[in-house]
Amino acid sequence: MEQWFIYKKKADFQKIAKQFHIDPVIARLIRNREIIQEDEIRKYLYGNLSEISNPFLMKGIREGIEILKQKIHEKKKIRIISDYDVDGIVSNYILLKGIDNLGGRIDFTIPNRVTDGYGINEHLIEKALKDQVDTIITCDNGIAAKEAVSFGKSNGLTMIITDHHEVPFEILKDGSRREILPPADVVIDPKQKECSYPYPYLCGAGVAFQFMRALYHEMGKDQKELEPLLAFLAIATVCDVVDLTGENRIFVKEGLKRISETQNTGLRALLKVHEMEHKDLKSYDLGFVIGPCMNASGRLDTAERVMYLFLENDMETALVTAQELKDLNEQRKRLTEEGVEQSLEQAEKYLESGDKVLVIYLPQCHESIAGIIAGRVKDRVHHPVFVLTDAEEGIKGSGRSIEQYSMFEEMMKIGDVFTKFGGHPMAAGCSMEKEMINIFRDKINENCSLKEEDFIKKVHIDIDMPIDYLNLDLIQQLSILEPFGKENKKPLFAHRKLRIEKVMVFGKGKNVIKLSLKSSQGTRIDGMIFEEEDSFREKMGDKRLITCTYYPVINEYQGYISLQINIQNYFFTEE
Incomplete structure (x- = not known):
């Protein structure tokens, strides 16, 4: 339905049209x-990189730069640990290229979705210690990794967290919220309550890019050297489905201009296997063609393949990898279609029983595509949807929500159900013991205050x-x-x-x-x-x-x- x-909405559309030389229909849109304001309209139509906020306004960036300057100077070994999705891969690549160009002794790790799970953990920290790493920088993860960061600090590591996800919190007796921040040396996340950065809607790659802009400024390096990375930042911004307003809109516009002329061999190969190297690319191409191929690697193989593709200089080798990623994505599409069909059968049953939040269990589903399936089912039935599946340790799941339901906030209310969880209002991930599936289904529905009208698209x-x-x-x-x-x-x-x-x-x-x-x-x-x-x-x-x-x-x-x-x-x- x-x-x-x-x-x-009302305005003087004829006046706006005349002032900005556009059709009145465009003014209405x-x-x-x-x-509304004249300056907002001008920025929307013609905004450019000069209007991106000063990165030093972001809480933690100045302290993070001081640490990195020292580590680069002392040739300390630095490791980046990211998420395995498009935003995580691109965040990792931006930090790697930026710090390497400054002479830093830098390498990277991307967790394996199946064996490592989401984000930084004790296993990855133990490996870093074995490899004699001095400093870990996270990107697109870490804000909720209190235990892992504590473990790293207790073992002498310097820990810098860069993230863009919601900050975990606890509700105090007076009803107020207290942020729970990881005990890192520095936490950089524009969602922090005390952060004064004027545009808190950046993706993880956007935070990483601003971090590098500030670092280049402090080390006397020309920030224009970072501009080729805008092509990658555009991909991450679109694929992470953050708001395409303000600074994100500028980043994507500027990145789209640069993709077709990129000198990155791997990205050129990815465009070539899709016959897009001469196409005037739009955000759709990033979100529905290029991005899914990058995601498929992290879902069905390892996201590090994409990083190595972007670091490759030989076109023949790059084309082989790019074609493999394309083929992996085709496999992912087939698995997704099967999962959606099975999920809709369960969804119908739970809807008939009165559930408002659908918790679907697909034991044989590849855990990497649970989120995609949840999103497809959510679009069909217009209810919040979680898809759970068997993992190596217990149960893993992903959720996708509707606008009227903040998934992360609702999960915070029943946090004892999970062994691990995190996310946004519109999307979330979780882990739990198998015996908790029905308890989770019951509790998430008992707490749900959605009304019937909320389910009408x-x-x-x-x-x-x-x-x-x-x-x-x-x-x-x-x-x-x-x-x-x-x-x-x-x-x-x-x-x-x-x-x-x-x-x-x-x-x-x-x-x-x-x-x-x-x-x-x-x-x-x-x-x-x-x-x-x-x-x-x-x-x-x-x-x-x-x-x-x-x-x-x-x-x-x-x-x-x-x-x-x-x-x-x-x-x-x-x-």
Whole structure:
């Protein structure tokens, strides 16, 4: 079930359009994203690297630099330990390249998802001690690793934590919260309560990049030498699904400009195996093509393969690795489809029994794809979803949430159920003993305060705009709103009662539907729906009028240019 809402936000759209030389429709779309003040609009449209905040505003960075300067000067052995997802890999790469370029004695480790689990742990610290490492820097993890950091410190290691995740807390008797920080030498995380950094929504790679900017400034190195890393930072920012606003938006825009001209052999190879080396890349390409290949390595093999790909200088070798990553991702897709099908069967059962938060147990599922499956099921049923699976030690799981439910906060309330957990409002990971599965399911639902209306998917439409208003110039102007992503979603328009003149079906799975459409004013346009034919035909029946939400695109085929709409949501109506 869906509820459609049309934004009714007001502003002088003609004035904004004239001032910034844009179409009034574009001005309305910007207003819908709560960008109101003149300076905000200018930054949204034309923001660049000069507007990224001073990294020294981030709590802990100045102290972290002083430590690193000394360690680099004394040639102490430094090791980076990251997460195994795209953000973790890129954070690791940014720190590695940055410190290596400054003459640091640096290496890296990326935990194996299956044998090590998430983030820094005692096993990895023991290995560092055996390798005579002096200093450990975490990235995209560590903020919740109190025990592991304590173990490292008690064994004489210098510990620098860089992270962007929510800070664990305890609720005091008076109802206030007290942060629980790891006892590291330095903690750098813009989510800390006392951090004055003005934009706390960076991904882990964004925090790492700002750390390196500050270090380069202090060591008299030109920060422009870090700019090639923006291509990688853009990938991490999109793939970690942080808000594409403010500084994140600038990082992605600047990174997209640099990807096609990257000199990194591994990244060029990854683009080449996807036939994208000459393409004008968008955030979609990073989030749904490049990123998943990088993630597949950490899910089904080891994420260190991606790091070695980015450190490779021989193109032939890089192309072999890039193709292997692409093949791994195809395998991951197949496993995911099977897991989603099995999960939906369980979801139906739990929904019928009244569960508001779905805890699905797939013992045979590869633990690395539990989060993807949870996300797909969440999108289908619009309930918070956890997918649990058997791991080497007990049970591991990943959760994906809806906007009305802060997953991390709710897990904090029942923390005794888990052996380990962490995450964001919209996504989380956890470990537990097998006998706790049903207790977890019961407790997470007992504490849930969601109401029935929270489970209705809400579709927010930017403008109720008939296709008769579409033209080439307007569609081309839509590109200035990119990159699209979280908190800067692709605009959504609506048209009521388009007549369907013809239905054509394409694709191996008969899941690409092309409609020949006509408005009441006589305007004709093609509309694309990506859905299985049987499902579409069943909904359509003998009705010939469709009301839909859409995004307009320019279709180029054999030198012929035409306008087309990609249909997102729809329903049929009678004559």
